[in-house]
Amino acid sequence: MKKNRSPGRPPSHKVTQPTNELILQTAAQLFLNHSYSEVSMDDVAIECNITKATVYYYFNTKAVLYTETMIKMMERIRGHIMTILVEDKPLKSRLLKLAITYLTETISIDIDGIMRGTKNTLSESQTQAIRKEEDQMYQVIANVLEDAMKMGEVRKIDPIFAAHAYMSLLTIDTDRNTKEGTFISPPIEETAENIIDFFWRGISKE
Amino acid sequence: MKKNRSPGRPPSHKVTQPTNELILQTAAQLFLNHSYSEVSMDDVAIECNITKATVYYYFNTKAVLYTETMIKMMERIRGHIMTILVEDKPLKSRLLKLAITYLTETISIDIDGIMRGTKNTLSESQTQAIRKEEDQMYQVIANVLEDAMKMGEVRKIDPIFAAHAYMSLLTIDTDRNTKEGTFISPPIEETAENIIDFFWRGISKE
Amino acid sequence: MKKNRSPGRPPSHKVTQPTNELILQTAAQLFLNHSYSEVSMDDVAIECNITKATVYYYFNTKAVLYTETMIKMMERIRGHIMTILVEDKPLKSRLLKLAITYLTETISIDIDGIMRGTKNTLSESQTQAIRKEEDQMYQVIANVLEDAMKMGEVRKIDPIFAAHAYMSLLTIDTDRNTKEGTFISPPIEETAENIIDFFWRGISKE
Amino acid sequence: MKKNRSPGRPPSHKVTQPTNELILQTAAQLFLNHSYSEVSMDDVAIECNITKATVYYYFNTKAVLYTETMIKMMERIRGHIMTILVEDKPLKSRLLKLAITYLTETISIDIDGIMRGTKNTLSESQTQAIRKEEDQMYQVIANVLEDAMKMGEVRKIDPIFAAHAYMSLLTIDTDRNTKEGTFISPPIEETAENIIDFFWRGISKE
DNA sequence: AATGAATGAGCATTCATTCAT
DNA sequence: TATGAATGAATGCTCATTCAT
Numbered sequence: 001m002k003k004n005r006s007p008g009r010p011p012s013h014k015v016t017q018p019t020n021e022l023i024l025q026t027a028a029q030l031f032l033n034h035s036y037s038e039v040s041m042d043d044v045a046i047e048c049n050i051t052k053a054t055v056y057y058y059f060n061t062k063a064v065l066y067t068e069t070m071i072k073m074m075e076r077i078r079g080h081i082m083t084i085l086v087e088d089k090p091l092k093s094r095l096l097k098l099a100i101t102y103l104t105e106t107i108s109i110d111i112d113g114i115m116r117g118t119k120n121t122l123s124e125s126q127t128q129a130i131r132k133e134e135d136q137m138y139q140v141i142a143n144v145l146e147d148a149m150k151m152g153e154v155r156k157i158d159p160i161f162a163a164h165a166y167m168s169l170l171t172i173d174t175d176r177n178t179k180e181g182t183f184i185s186p187p188i189e190e191t192a193e194n195i196i197d198f199f200w201r202g203i204s205k206e
Numbered sequence: 207m208k209k210n211r212s213p214g215r216p217p218s219h220k221v222t223q224p225t226n227e228l229i230l231q232t233a234a235q236l237f238l239n240h241s242y243s244e245v246s247m248d249d250v251a252i253e254c255n256i257t258k259a260t261v262y263y264y265f266n267t268k269a270v271l272y273t274e275t276m277i278k279m280m281e282r283i284r285g286h287i288m289t290i291l292v293e294d295k296p297l298k299s300r301l302l303k304l305a306i307t308y309l310t311e312t313i314s315i316d317i318d319g320i321m322r323g324t325k326n327t328l329s330e331s332q333t334q335a336i337r338k339e340e341d342q343m344y345q346v347i348a349n350v351l352e353d354a355m356k357m358g359e360v361r362k363i364d365p366i367f368a369a370h371a372y373m374s375l376l377t378i379d380t381d382r383n384t385k386e387g388t389f390i391s392p393p394i395e396e397t398a399e400n401i402i403d404f405f406w407r408g409i410s411k412e
Numbered sequence: 413m414k415k416n417r418s419p420g421r422p423p424s425h426k427v428t429q430p431t432n433e434l435i436l437q438t439a440a441q442l443f444l445n446h447s448y449s450e451v452s453m454d455d456v457a458i459e460c461n462i463t464k465a466t467v468y469y470y471f472n473t474k475a476v477l478y479t480e481t482m483i484k485m486m487e488r489i490r491g492h493i494m495t496i497l498v499e500d501k502p503l504k505s506r507l508l509k510l511a512i513t514y515l516t517e518t519i520s521i522d523i524d525g526i527m528r529g530t531k532n533t534l535s536e537s538q539t540q541a542i543r544k545e546e547d548q549m550y551q552v553i554a555n556v557l558e559d560a561m562k563m564g565e566v567r568k569i570d571p572i573f574a575a576h577a578y579m580s581l582l583t584i585d586t587d588r589n590t591k592e593g594t595f596i597s598p599p600i601e602e603t604a605e606n607i608i609d610f611f612w613r614g615i616s617k618e
Numbered sequence: 619m620k621k622n623r624s625p626g627r628p629p630s631h632k633v634t635q636p637t638n639e640l641i642l643q644t645a646a647q648l649f650l651n652h653s654y655s656e657v658s659m660d661d662v663a664i665e666c667n668i669t670k671a672t673v674y675y676y677f678n679t680k681a682v683l684y685t686e687t688m689i690k691m692m693e694r695i696r697g698h699i700m701t702i703l704v705e706d707k708p709l710k711s712r713l714l715k716l717a718i719t720y721l722t723e724t725i726s727i728d729i730d731g732i733m734r735g736t737k738n739t740l741s742e743s744q745t746q747a748i749r750k751e752e753d754q755m756y757q758v759i760a761n762v763l764e765d766a767m768k769m770g771e772v773r774k775i776d777p778i779f780a781a782h783a784y785m786s787l788l789t790i791d792t793d794r795n796t797k798e799g800t801f802i803s804p805p806i807e808e809t810a811e812n813i814i815d816f817f818w819r820g821i822s823k824e
Numbered sequence: 825a826a827t828g829a830a831t832g833a834g835c836a837t838t839c840a841t842t843c844a845t
Numbered sequence: 846t847a848t849g850a851a852t853g854a855a856t857g858c859t860c861a862t863t864c865a866t
Contacts, residue, residue, distance in 0.1 A: 035323025037243035113319030117241025168374045202404040287859050447735025449655035465827050525731030529653025580786045614816040669852050
């Protein structure tokens, strides 16, 4: 990763954050925007305004930092998902709200994509730990969908498959669907509606 | 990338292949299975049984090699897609056959995923070149879908969006949809049918 | 030094040992089995179940810890030597007993070997301090030998040289004198007798 | 190892030496005077006036460099030993000459001492390779001694033990046998004679 | 008396790239 | 067309040491 720190003054931290959380949060940003190998421990340290040795003081290896970062991140995301999907609204509305939320934040949930380039670096148990967390994330959505199936709200299909379908549709990169040169990407709400509309047809009865 | 060459003797090439094509083909394999930064020029050279300097003789930089590899690869894939989608069969059958083909071969077409970890390495023009090729790949599918829309075979939506939806559904990792401990992943045909079924509902009229 | 702590539960210390002595003793074990640079202050701390900072509380630098450890160790060894060599037995018997004692315990007294890898790390005065202690150790043996010379028990040669000869013979690694594949190293008593026999001829009259 | 290159202009190399041999030779000097961990690959490179990467071009790891250096060195030493011990002179003279030679050159043959601090770093096979070479070195001396035993020139004892005894006596550090402050160490010839005299008594009949 | 946090300097190793042949 | 040799810059990781508490 080459040095091009994001422009602008970083938001001043009112409350002093525990160093390990600072590292975790910074690392999350970096790992989301760059691949595992692209992010160096130095990058993380510099971005945190601490030394590399300090990063190692909290995380024994880069793989450990990566693993813990990913897990913490997905835990957080899972929380968001639950909050939204648990609301007392029609399922379709909830799915739409979740879609808008995730298209708004750049929080790519394309875990498979994110985990490219870790095959030979992460230990088996580390990979498993991340995968387990990921599965739990999908499970939350699957559970909601399964409930709706039981209620007869939507047709009965494999809820896990449906959850993956939902997520994979959200990864569609809309920013580049535009014609050559046109930088006016359609409003996120519209994209989200298209996706949900498409998805809903896939799961609705008849 | 750590050295664990695939076991067994590589197939001896009766027909001597032009060195640059050999490199391109070898690089394709490596870049598909490992991320950009994970693959070293040495890896490519060793896998080709030539020296690193020879690789540089044909491709000035790693970024160039990567770009040309990706483009050649997507050209090939586009060919496959066209071949299948042009056949004289109902659209749904063609989409199914294409799905099976791509789930069978490990040829991940998850370009976005593949291109992770190149943000700061590839030049703007290189990224654009790959993106352009990628767009053309999607365009082939979009064209077929658009034709079907005009024929009234399916409902009218943004064909590019539909093409992306089709592709993104194909990236669903079915191998891990299984329950804890179960190693019996469903047959590819079944997965493909589920996906196409789901997709078809998304695009079919009513 | 890589982590492979000796197996089994370390003996619980009923009597609480002053921390500085604990450190000194632990460090002795480590420095005997590994070279100076191989042993980290962390290793010492972990082995003592205290923090690195605590080690530094008692010993200002690693070089100081090393120096004091070595001196304490050699003082102890000198004590052992004296105890044995002072006994009321024929000189040859005493030398034999000492030999057996030192071949039994793995306590390598190969100070020169031990001090390899400290040339540029220890200060002049530190090196000298250790050397002085070492000389005193040799001196004990030399004194006993000199007495025997005066008594006419053995021939007159430089007693210091004789002491060094005695010690150097004890460093012969008998475990590897065996033939290929044979793992039956000769009993220590036999080795010790051979050495003493050899040494005795070197110093005996006629 | 801290930077204090040996003073004086290094001898100009008339004949340009192959780089790998230059490295091997330089490394030998460094590893003889400092412990394994004390010598960094940078040290080797700098001493050779090449870059660290070049050292790695020829030797894949530090352990490999060390192993090959040691083996090459002991091969050379074995050659010297053979040359001297094969001469047509009384055994005692040959042993004396060899002693003088090795006390003159700083070539410490204290392999055990030299190998301290490699336990956890060298692979099993690397350690074995060095040990094997070492054994061959001792074997040369043992063979000569065994011949003399068969000729009835000296008494019959384990020739390998005798060889080790001979070598271990040569490691006696005579430079420090001197009294406090006196820097007049005895002439090497005298030391050598004392050693050989002592050794000869150990192996001679009667 | 003891420690948690932090760091600067160093180290083994890798890698994209160059160049003379 | 192809390569052996060489390198500068990184990168993951370690370690002796400091300091406020």
